[in-house]
Amino acid sequence: xxxxxxxxxxxxxxxxxxxxxxxxxxxxxxxxxxxxxxxxxxxxxxxxxxxxxxxxxxxxxxxxxxxxxxxxxxxxxxxxxxxxxxxxxxxxxxxxxxxxxxxxxxxxxxxxxxxxxxxxxxxxxxxxxxxxxxxxxxxxxxxxxxxxxxxxxxxxxxxxxxxxxxxxxxxxxxxxxxxxxxxxxxxxxxxxxxxxxxxxxxxxxxxxxxxxxxxxxxxxxxxxxxxxxxxxxxxxxxxxxxxxxxxxxxxxxxxxxxxxxxxxxxxxxxxxxxxxxxxxxxxxxxxxxx
Amino acid sequence: xxxxxxxxxxxxxxxxxxxxxxxxxxxxxxxxxxxxxxxxxxxxxxxxxxxxxxxxxxxxxxxxxxxxxxxxxxxxxxxxxxxxxxxxxxxxxxxxxxxxxxxxxxxxxxxxxxxxxxxxxxxxxxxxxxxxxxxxxxxxxxxxxxxxxxxxxxxxxxxxxxxxxxxxxxxxxxxxxxxxxxxxxxxxxxxxxxxxxxxxxxxxxxxxxxxxxxxxxxxxxxxxxxxxxxxxxxxxxxxxxxxxxxxxxxxxxxxxxxxxxxxxxxxxxxxxxxxxxxxxxxxxxxxxxxxxxxxxxxxxxxxxxxxxxxxxxxxxxxxxxxxxxxxxxxxxxxxxxxxxxxxxxxxxxxxx
Numbered sequence: 210x211x212x213x214x215x216x217x218x219x220x221x222x223x224x225x226x227x228x229x230x231x232x233x234x235x236x237x238x239x240x241x242x243x244x245x246x247x248x249x250x251x252x253x254x255x256x257x258x259x260x261x262x263x264x265x266x267x268x269x270x271x272x273x274x275x276x277x278x279x280x281x282x283x284x285x286x287x288x289x290x291x292x293x294x295x296x297x298x299x300x301x302x303x304x305x306x307x308x309x310x311x312x313x314x315x316x317x318x319x320x321x322x323x324x325x326x327x328x329x330x331x332x333x334x335x336x337x338x339x340x341x342x343x344x345x346x347x348x349x350x351x352x353x354x355x356x357x358x359x360x361x362x363x364x365x366x367x368x369x370x371x372x373x374x375x376x377x378x379x380x381x382x383x384x385x386x387x388x389x390x391x392x393x394x395x396x397x398x399x400x401x402x403x404x405x406x407x408x409x410x411x412x413x414x415x416x417x418x419x420x421x422x423x424x425x426x427x428x429x430x431x432x433x434x435x436x437x438x439x440x441x442x443x444x445x446x447x448x449x450x451x452x453x454x455x456x457x458x459x460x461x462x463x464x465x466x467x468x469x470x471x472x473x474x475x476x477x478x479x480x481x482x483x484x485x486x487x488x489x490x491x492x493x494x495x496x497x498x499x
Numbered sequence: 500x501x502x503x504x505x506x507x508x509x510x511x512x513x514x515x516x517x518x519x520x521x522x523x524x525x526x527x528x529x530x531x532x533x534x535x536x537x538x539x540x541x542x543x544x545x546x547x548x549x550x551x552x553x554x555x556x557x558x559x560x561x562x563x564x565x566x567x568x569x570x571x572x573x574x575x576x577x578x579x580x581x582x583x584x585x586x587x588x589x590x591x592x593x594x595x596x597x598x599x600x601x602x603x604x605x606x607x608x609x610x611x612x613x614x615x616x617x618x619x620x621x622x623x624x625x626x627x628x629x630x631x632x633x634x635x636x637x638x639x640x641x642x643x644x645x646x647x648x649x650x651x652x653x654x655x656x657x658x659x660x661x662x663x664x665x666x667x668x669x670x671x672x673x674x675x676x677x678x679x680x681x682x683x684x685x686x687x688x689x690x691x692x693x694x695x696x697x698x699x700x701x702x703x704x705x706x707x708x709x710x711x712x713x714x715x716x717x718x719x720x721x722x723x724x725x726x727x728x729x730x731x732x733x734x735x736x737x738x739x740x741x742x743x744x745x746x747x748x749x750x751x752x753x754x755x756x757x758x759x760x761x762x763x764x765x766x767x768x769x770x771x772x773x774x775x776x777x778x779x780x781x782x783x784x785x786x787x788x789x790x791x792x793x794x795x796x797x798x799x800x801x802x803x804x805x806x807x808x809x810x811x812x813x814x815x816x817x818x819x820x821x822x823x824x825x826x827x828x829x830x831x832x833x834x835x836x837x838x839x840x841x842x843x844x845x846x847x848x849x850x851x
Contacts, residue, residue, distance in 0.1 A: 242640075244645065294851050295821045295849060296820050296821055296849050296850075297849065297850065297851045298849045298850065299849035300583075300824075301644065302585040302587070302774070303824060303849070305585070305587065306770065306816055306820050307816065307820045309816065310813040310815070311817065313809050313810070313812060313816070314809075314813035314817075316809075317806045317807075317809040317810045317813070318810065321803070321806055384851075394851045398851060435648075436649075473659070473660055474656070476652060476656040477653055479653075480650070483645070484631070484649050484650050487635065487638060487642060487645070487649070488634035488635060488646070491642055
């Protein structure tokens, strides 16, 4: 019983990272209709920035989150404004190919800069945690979940209350109508992608504290972002939160509690979930109708 | 508004354009023929006649690889180019065909003759395409792309975990001694079958139905096109062709594992080739496969060179999708000429 509770809790905590990875991906997909294959690359840029700030300036990974987010926002804004805006009206696989190309460039530039050595961010409290009635709660993971939920709240609040957030939602709902009432599409697109990239950066910071990073360590996260967003549904921040936490729990339970399945099955489980949800309920658990 | 590749871009060449197109096709055909005859100079018969050896083994290998990508890009074009469904996981068919063939010819499993194994292998990817095509082809735009990508990754992961299929080690079909030429011509034959199939499809009721689905699926359905049947048939045909290439690859390479059979690099390369050449056209994917594979071979290297090559490939991707979305075929025989004005126009069409 304790084992089950432990795995449930661990799944929820791991789900925090998935929430953080999913928010930016979902925003960009929902508003810009872009499936951003460079998302994992942006995540890993965030992880490397966190590592740089930690190893060079001894800045705590959780304190450096705003710096990393700001840097990634800038990268994302420029990327969208200069490149992706150019193909936004093209057939959909053009944006897939373009963002795939951007991802290739990101990974290989990181390889040139940092080699493929494993890097990790290890503040003094990493490895320790709380124990509640026999259930282990690693500090890193608990803080990660808290940051992810804060991020989700901040993005939801920003979209619902701010003027720019309103413009972003308007563009997502109807591009041409938004332009008619005076929204500067190029700018709002770039802002949206920048915010998505900033979220990816936050996720990268969380990931750098939980695992060793390499230039290609972001790849699984692009794929997991798909699963989270499809599972929860597109168009709502709360859907991504539910999708991310649920995915964390299902993945952890399937790997540890089902006999015959192990870590080697992680991807197979994730994509089986993805394909089944798409075939049965394409809008996800709580997304708007497709 | 280019809601789909190919169709809305199509141009009607004038008389001069048509003549140019014929000349170019003839030159192209002669070049292909010469390249395909040259490897015969490596045979013993040619040697005994005292003929010079025109190509070496590594070049034959490159030619076989090009033919393999011609098949994959052409097959992708059936779904992505003609039908307008952005399939993003066709490599699943390649891997399934390769694994099926490996199981069929394995002396410890079914132990069929090699050619029988190759001929029967596509049944597996075709059956798989029908099975997943029925639910997934109801999805549109990104949802279909993501679902197909997910399917490809999931199948690869499952295959890797199945003991019977060699697990992570993969399978080892028997090595065919001195098989370079045999596999070159086998792969070229498969490429010819693929291009021939698309040629026939383009001129049939089936092909017009697919294009109608791409341009407006609801309208096509109203006009009496059985959209589900047509889409699944196109998907299955693409699966069969890609699986056939996979089957030949398995025995040619005499080794297949998850990373080779379900390679995400292959997955993206076949799409890139079709788009660079010209999605929705007959020869675009062929041209794209030849040019891109030659480029990839030229860039291939170890260590830092490979890293720069990958960066170059990424930039090439970006430049291609931004500036030549209609593909290179548009310049040859189409009414377009490559010019600054052309680049500016295509850029404006797709930008915000």
